[in-house]
Amino acid sequence: MKLPTRVQLVDVGPRDGLQNEKQPVSAEVKIGLVHRLQDAGLNEIEVTSFVSPKWVPQMADNAEVMHGIQRKPGVLYSVLTPNMKGFEAAIAAPREEWPDEIVVFGAASEAFSQKNINCSIAESIERFAPVVAAALEKGIRVRGAMSCTVGCPYEGEIAPAKVGYLAQLMKGIGVQRVDVADTIGVGTPRKVQAAMEATLAHFDVAAISGHFHDTYGQALVNTLAALEMGVWNFQSSSAGLGGCPYAKGATGNVATEDVVYMLHGMGIETGIDLDKLIDAGVYISEALGREPNSRASKAIRTKRAG
Numbered sequence: 001m002k003l004p005t006r007v008q009l010v011d012v013g014p015r016d017g018l019q020n021e022k023q024p025v026s027a028e029v030k031i032g033l034v035h036r037l038q039d040a041g042l043n044e045i046e047v048t049s050f051v052s053p054k055w056v057p058q059m060a061d062n063a064e065v066m067h068g069i070q071r072k073p074g075v076l077y078s079v080l081t082p083n084m085k086g087f088e089a090a091i092a093a094p095r096e097e098w099p100d101e102i103v104v105f106g107a108a109s110e111a112f113s114q115k116n117i118n119c120s121i122a123e124s125i126e127r128f129a130p131v132v133a134a135a136l137e138k139g140i141r142v143r144g145a146m147s148c149t150v151g152c153p154y155e156g157e158i159a160p161a162k163v164g165y166l167a168q169l170m171k172g173i174g175v176q177r178v179d180v181a182d183t184i185g186v187g188t189p190r191k192v193q194a195a196m197e198a199t200l201a202h203f204d205v206a207a208i209s210g211h212f213h214d215t216y217g218q219a220l221v222n223t224l225a226a227l228e229m230g231v232w233n234f235q236s237s238s239a240g241l242g243g244c245p246y247a248k249g250a251t252g253n254v255a256t257e258d259v260v261y262m263l264h265g266m267g268i269e270t271g272i273d274l275d276k277l278i279d280a281g282v283y284i285s286e287a288l289g290r291e292p293n294s295r296a297s298k299a300i301r302t303k304r305a306g
Contacts, residue, residue: 002230003227003228003266003268004227004230004231004232004268005267005268005269006232006268006269006270006271007227007232007233007234007263007268007269007270008043008044008209008232008233008234008270009042009044009233009234009235009236009256009259009260009270009272010042010044010045010046010078010209010233010234010235010236011037011042011044011045011046011235011236011237011238011256012046012211012235012236012237012242012253013033013037013046013237013238013239013241013242013253013256013284014030014033014034014037014045014046014047014048014065014238015046015047015048015049015059015079015080016046016235016237016241016242016253017237017238017239017241017242017252017253018030018058018241018242018284019049019056019058019059019242020058020242020243021058021241021288023288023289024057024058025058025287025288026061027061027064027065027068028068029284029287030047030048030061030065031065031068031069032283033238033280033283033284034047034065034069034077035069035070036276036279036280036283037238037277037280038072038075039276039280040272040273040276040277040279040280041270041271041272041273041276041277042075042256042272042277043074043075043076043271044075044076044078045075045076045077045078046078046079046080046103046235047065047066047069047077047078047079047099048061048062048065048066048079048080049062049079049080049081049082049086050062050079050080050081050086050087050089050090051080051082051086062079062089062090063089063092063093063097066079066090066093066097066099067093067097071096076100076101076141077099077100077101078099078100078101078102078103078141078143079099079101079102079103080102080103080104080105080145081099081102081103081104081131081135082104082105082117082128082131083127083131084130084131084134086131087102087131087134087135090102091138091140098138098140099140100140100141101140101141101142101143102131102135102140102141102142102143103142103143103144103145104128104131104132104142104143104144104145104175105144105145105146105147106121106124106125106128106144106145106146106147106166106169106170107121107124107146107147107148107152107166108121108146108147108148108149108152108158108162108163108165108166108195109147109148109152109154109155109158109162110155111152111154111155112147112148112152112153112154112155112183115154116147121165121166121169122169125169125170125172125173128144128173129173129174132173132174132175133173133174136174141176141177142174142175142176143175143176143177143178143179144170144175144177144178144179145178145179145181145211146163146166146167146170146178146179146180146181146199147181147183148181148183148184149163149166149180149181149182149183149187149195149199150182150186150187150191150192150194150195151182151183151184151186151187151191152183152184153184157191158195160194160195160197160198161198163180163195163198163199164198164199164201164202167198167199167201167202167203168201168202170202171202171203176207177203177206177207177208177209177233178199178203178207178208178209179208179209179210179211179235180192180195180196180199180208180209180210180211180226181211181212181213181235182195182211182212182213182218182219182222183213184213184215185212185213185214185215185216185218185219185251185252186215186216186218187212187218187222188218188221188222189218189221189222189224189225190225192210192212192222192225192226193225193226193228193229196208196210196226196229196231197229200229205229205230205231205232206232206233208231208233209231209233209234209235210222210223210226210231210233210234210235211234211235211253212234212254213251213252213253213254214240214251214252214253214254214255215251215252219254219258219259220254220258220259220262223254223259223262224262227268234259235253236253236254236255236256236258236259237252237253237254237255237256238255238256238257238277238280238281238284239255239256239257239280239281239282239284239285239292239293239294239297240252240253240254240255240257240258240281240292240293240294241253241284241293251293255281255292255293255294255295255296255297256272256277256281256294257274257277257278257281257292257294257296257297258294258295258296258297260272260274260277260296261274261296261300274296274300275300278292278294278296278297278300278301281294281297282297282301
């Protein structure tokens, strides 16, 4: 079994991890998290989203956060822009504050698409098409997040053919790379591999990333299952930030610390300093008044304490 020798990680903590937090997190703290993540060696960070503050109040400070970041050469900063209004807001700032990449999203489940954004999968792609075109025209990269690729809270199990359909639509509007996301964390290795296989029919392996939630404790084994297929891009969240809104009390995003610990233990390079990464997770967790949701963090900090 030939595994990738290096893995590229995108930390989605500042955006996907914090967006559902009920308590307000200041722009200063968010900027501090981004700085700590890039200092730890992360060279792809999902920073914020340009969405209506009415729907996602936590991201209302998006422009302030983008303005406050001291950018590091070689780091890619991405933001979520679900519509033209969001995209226009993301590029209203001076050029040096623009995102390097925007993210649009679609679901592999019709029911989820209707309940989440009030339209069909095909209609959602039509909405994103002008956003993608505008970004590419300005030299901004485009990533497509494909949610519910193995399971949906409304439809249950998702057939790989539906994942392939969504990937094909994304490719058709010019999306350059996609995330195969197990949004509710119900996936197991074979199901994840089937979703990856369906996506590989439309995108090269270098343009596919795994985004696994740990609701049922399957995120690391699903990461390994994707690695076995040659996938070398993954998304994770500092300190395991981000719950799963469809499973009460469940964990959401897999912790970046746990993924890095596993990869380093397998001899796979990430370019990330695990100790600094753990400190970044402690920083944001303290701001939220809780412990990091990472087993590797807890074990290593206990060891540090002697």
